[in-house]
Amino acid sequence: MSKDPLDSHMLLMVAQQPFSRSYDTFCKLIPIAFLDDPHAPIDSADFPNDGEVWWMLTDRTAALAEPGRLVTAVLENAIKYEKENPDASEFQVKRDSVREPKEDExxxxxxxxxxxxxxxxxxxxxxxxxxxxxxxxxxxxxxxxxxxxxxxxxxxxxxxxxxxxxxxxxxxxxxxxxxxxxxxxxxxxxxxxxxxxxxxxxxxxxxxxxxxxxxxxxxxxxxxxxxxxxxxxxxxxxxxxxxLETLDRKLVKFAKKVLAPRSKRQQFQALLEELRILGTTQDEAIELAESVRTKESAIGEELAAMKLLAESLLESGAFGEKRLKEAEESLVQRHVETRSAELSARIQAQTAESQNALGQLQQRLGTEEAQQRDVIRKRHEELDRTFKEHLANEKQKLDNRENELRRQEAVLKGNLAQVATELREAGDGVVNRFLTIAPLLQAIGIGSPQHGRINSSSQAAGVFDGAPDSSPIYEPPAAARSALRSATGLAEDEFVTRFITLAKGNGLHYHEGDLRRFHLSVKCGDITVLAGPSGTGKSTLPILYSRALMGEEVSDVHDCLMVNVSPSWHDARDLLGHLNLLERRFTPSESGLYQRLIVAAEEYRVSRETAGVHLICLDEMNIAQVEHYFGDIMLTLSRVDGQRVLRCFSPEAVGTTCPFRNWATVPLAPTLRFVGTVNFDETTRLLSDRFYDRANVIEITPRGVPSDDGEPTMTTASGPPVTLRDISDWTRQSPLESDVATIIDAIRPILEGIGLPISPRTYTGMHRFIRSAGNVMTQRKALDCQVAQRLLPRIRNVSTRSEIEVLQSLQDLLRASGDGRFPESELVLARKRREADYERLDFEEEV
Structure with a gap:
């Protein structure tokens, strides 16, 4: 079995000279070997089309782009890959990972x-x-x-x-x-x-x-x-x-040892000259002078002979290869023995020094950690004490103000009662007293001509007496900032069994095949649609699936969010929320979807692959036009990672009093899954081809009569929760079986004949669904589901003989393929034939 090239460290060869495209410089690389598994073979099927890999050059790596040169790099999926393009490559190298191969590579x-x-x-x-x-x-x-x-x-x-x-x-x-x-x-x-x-x-x-x-x-x-x-x-x-020493270098070194340096010869000759002078000036040194002359002559002859010998050896190379070889081997042996002991001692010394330094660093680290913990503890205690003091002071101020207001209220009530009594009795005297306390009444808002009005300057500034200048930032629940803890990965077949068991214990009897199709659709796609008559449990199924995903760790954060779609919805503001330009605040809608998107984004940012899955159900989603209120989210979901950012409002349009001012744009986390329930009657809208292109449509039909046991008997499931890592492991794609690929290729021209070609997005989605079937169902069964869920729903309003012939051709093709068992597709085809009302059709072709 071939190795998966994705994230593999590979040895590659530069295939051509660099070329420019869209202000960037690119090159192509040829896969040579897997460095993390050198024995793994290179399968040409793993590198389709041109068998090469994309490389986007940088200033650092441009010098390596020489045809034929070997480089190493780590592979990732290409940003854009068109399988039908012979020049397209499925993989590219990570730009910062390209370098020359090391000695051990x-x-x-x-x-x-x-x-x-x-x-x-x-x-x-x-x-x-x-x-x-x-x-x-x-x-x-x-x-x-x-x-x-x-x-x-x-x-x-x-x-x-x-x-x-x-x-x-x-x-x-x-x-x-x-x-x-x-x-x-x-x-x-x-x-x-x-x-x-x-x-x-x-x-x-x-x-x-x-x-x-x-x-x-x-x-x-x-x-x-x-x-x-x-x-x-x-x-x-x-x-x-x-x-590695050449012969000329060996001769030079030998001559350097044998021949005396010129400076020493000059010193010796000067000494002889001095002795000769001393000998000639003293008669008693005649014998000494004679001996010096004899020695000088002998040394001169010896030096001349040695010089002649050295020159002859240098010119003729007569040292002898055998002697040189023996001397060289002896030198190497002594070098190895000497250096091995020296290196061993040096290594031991360096190891001891490194261990000592490591121990000191660990001790220092422990000391600093203890100091930091002590500082943090003291700071926390100080902040807690300051907070409690501030809270107590504010509470005391509020209590004092409340008491004062109560006292003033009691005084005013007493005064007003007394004034009213005296007014009835005294007349003008009471009026004069009333005028005396009028300024007090006006100051506290009683009897004032401005009562009930807000100062215009304060209102324009958005600041009222005693009101804060800003509101606190919205914070997701604390559960969204902690990762789901799952010690070991959950096998997919175990989860499917958990889901089926949970569904069977909740009153409605689903077909097991529908449950498996629903699981595969949610796992492989962002949008899944459940169709069928009312009362078949379409709305209950996402809730059960969400409970199965949570396992034993049930929380409101990961529970299925049910959004009831209204016929009055016209755009995304009805689903997410609207902007109040007068108050400069963003108000989320009652659906709660905006807050759930923030929760999912924050959890994924903190937890990454241990984040949980968030299921959102749009109940009766086609009671309003789907593209009007869900179009922005649908388009954002189809973008690549890093660009799946939903813009909800302009950050400049809100003020500091808006708690959602930091969430003008919300990244759509890969843990989001949308499920919609639809009915097809006179109160609903038709789904467009653009929507069918992005969604799996599953028709739910109940099996038997629902139980009358009342509430479901099982609301939770046992076992660990499902995380994004589990979903990623379950979607590891296996090779597409040849007979399945043949059937897909045969379906394409049939649909193109009636103007319904299979788009690249639909083709990619079908491949992902079929190749990720794993242990859930066979690839042939998965193909049956995809034909029924993605292709046949697009055939609507059959009204000509050619369209009926297309239905018949599809049915004949499926029956003639292998064992001919495509039950889901045949049921949909049969219903399409009945809807066509064949006996009342005008068989003339459309012009």
């Missing part, structure tokens, strides 16, 4: 002819060049005669070959100039890697920006590469170590 094996060198050490001579027709990796192995040498550094060099000779010159250097050594592997030591780690590749590349299949002048790139961590296994066999 891939190395080129460079072959040399037997007569290219006299000895392998000459490979690092300054005048030695290797001519290659392809760019090698920066670290290589060299195959010379019956042995393999490496690793060596290889880099491009100014060309010394004639211009008509194809290829490019490269030079070889040891990995380290300080330690110019390489490993030497004999043929028998190398042979065991041939079948496991050595990969022989032969690919054609284009040296222009034209694709390979469209370019007439292409070159063949044949080379061998060492894949994976093969060098580690080779080094475990204790290979021979070879010092």
């Amino acid at each position: 891939a190395m080129t094996i460079v072959p040399l002819t037997a007569d290219a060198l006299k000895q392998f050490a000459d490979v690092i001579r300054p005048d030695f060049r290797v001519r290659l027709t392809y760019p090698p990796s920066s670290t290589v192995f060299v195959h010379w005669r019956d042995s393999f040498y490496g690793p060596l550094r290889m880099s491009a060099s100014p060309s010394t070959s004639p211009a008509r000779v194809p290829g490019r010159d490269y030079v070889l250097r040891p990995k380290s100039d300080a330690d110019p050594f390489v490993y030497c592997f004999r043929g028998d030591e190398w042979a065991h890697l041939a079948t496991s780690s050595i990969r022989a590749i032969s690919e054609t590349v284009s040296h222009t920006d034209t694709p390979r299949r469209k370019q007439a002048s292409i070159s063949s790139n044949r080379q061998q590469i060492l894949i994976g961590r093969s060098l580690e296994r080779l080094l475990s066999r204790n290979p021979e170590i070879l010092a």
Whole structure:
């Protein structure tokens, strides 16, 4: 079974020169091997169409875009993939993951002819060049005669070959100039890697920006590469170590040891001259002078002989290869023994130092964590104390103000009662007293001519006496910010069994096939529609499915949101909410959908793949025109990730008093699933082809008579909740069976004959549904569901012989395919035939 290329770390080859498109630079890559599984074969079916991978170049990686060069990268799905386009590629590389292969990932094996060198050490001579027709990796192995040498550094060099000779010159250097050594592997030591780690590749590349299949002048790139961590296994066999020193360098080093430096010879000659002078000026030193002259003559003859010997050796190379080889092996052996002990000691010292540093860092980290916890605790206590003091002060102020208002109210009531009594008794005297307390009454709003009115300046500013300048930001429930905890993934067949058991225990008897179709539709698509007569349990089914998703962790946050659609709905404001321009506030609708979208977005932002699934049911959704109130959400759902952002209102249109001012745009989380229930009668609207293109329509028919046990007997399900990770694991697509693909290809021209072609979105949705059937149902059964749910509902108002013949052709095709068992599709076709009322049709073709 082939490996899934998605998110795989791969070795690839540059297929052509870069080309520009829409102000960006692109290139194509050829898959060579899976670096995370080198033994996995490359299946051409995993890279359909041109068999290549897209690469969008950056300034950092543009230098690597040389035809034939090896690179490594991680694969992801292409942003746009058209299966019918032969130049389209299903995958692309992540731009920041492209780089040159490391030594433990891939190395080129460079072959040399037997007569290219006299000895392998000459490979690092300054005048030695290797001519290659392809760019090698920066670290290589060299195959010379019956042995393999490496690793060596290889880099491009100014060309010394004639211009008509194809290829490019490269030079070889040891990995380290300080330690110019390489490993030497004999043929028998190398042979065991041939079948496991050595990969022989032969690919054609284009040296222009034209694709390979469209370019007439292409070159063949044949080379061998060492894949994976093969060098580690080779080094475990204790290979021979070879010092890379040429003969001229060995002679220079030998001469440097043997011949005395010029400065020392000059010093010695000056000393002899001084002795000669001393000897000639004193008669008693005659014998000494004679001895000095004799020694001087002997040293001069010795120096001349040594100089002549050195020159002869340098010119003739008469040191002898055998002696040099023995000396070289002895030197290498001493070097290895000395350095191995030194390196072992150095490694142990560094390990001890690193462990000591790690222990100090861990101790420091623990200390800092304790200090931070103490600071946080003290800060929390301080804030809590400050809050309590502030709360107590505010409460005391409010109590004092309330008491004062009550006292004033009592005083005023007493005064008013007294004034009324005296008014009846005293007349003018009471009037005068009333005028005395009038200013007090006006100040507190009693008897004032402005009573019941708000100051215009305060109203214009939106600020009232004692009112806050802003409102708190809306916060989703705390449950939306905590991930659903599921220790292990839930198998899909276990969940389907849970769902079916829950449905059977709730009064209505559903067909098990309908329940499986509903699960597959919700799993694979954003929108699912349940059709059927009233009272068949269409509205209950999403609630049961939501309870099955939650398992034992039942919460209001993940319960199914039921939205009752109204015939008066005309646009998205009826479903989400409206903007009050006078108050500069956004008011969500009573459906609660706007708040649920925020909850789902926040949960996905915090929890990612452990977030729960949110089910939203639009009950009687076609009682109003679906495209009018649901069109914005429907279009946003069809966009790619990162662009599924729903714009609810302009952020500049609301003020600081709007609690939803931070949620002008709401990202639609991948955990959202919409379910709609529809009836088809005189009170409903027809669904458009644009809606059918994005939804699965399932007709629900009850089996038998509902039980009369009253309330459902099971409201919760056992087991862990279903998370987004489970949904993603369940939608891993298996290859499409050949007979199923043949039936789909046969259906397409039949529908195109009546102007109902299968759009790319519908085609992709059908493939996703069928290939994700898994253990829920067979692919043939899934195809039957898709034909009944996605294709046949689009055939409406059959009124001509050609349309009836299309129905008959589809029925004949399904009956003749394999075992001919397509019960769901045949039921829909039979109903379409009955609706056509064949006996009263005018059989003349439409003009």
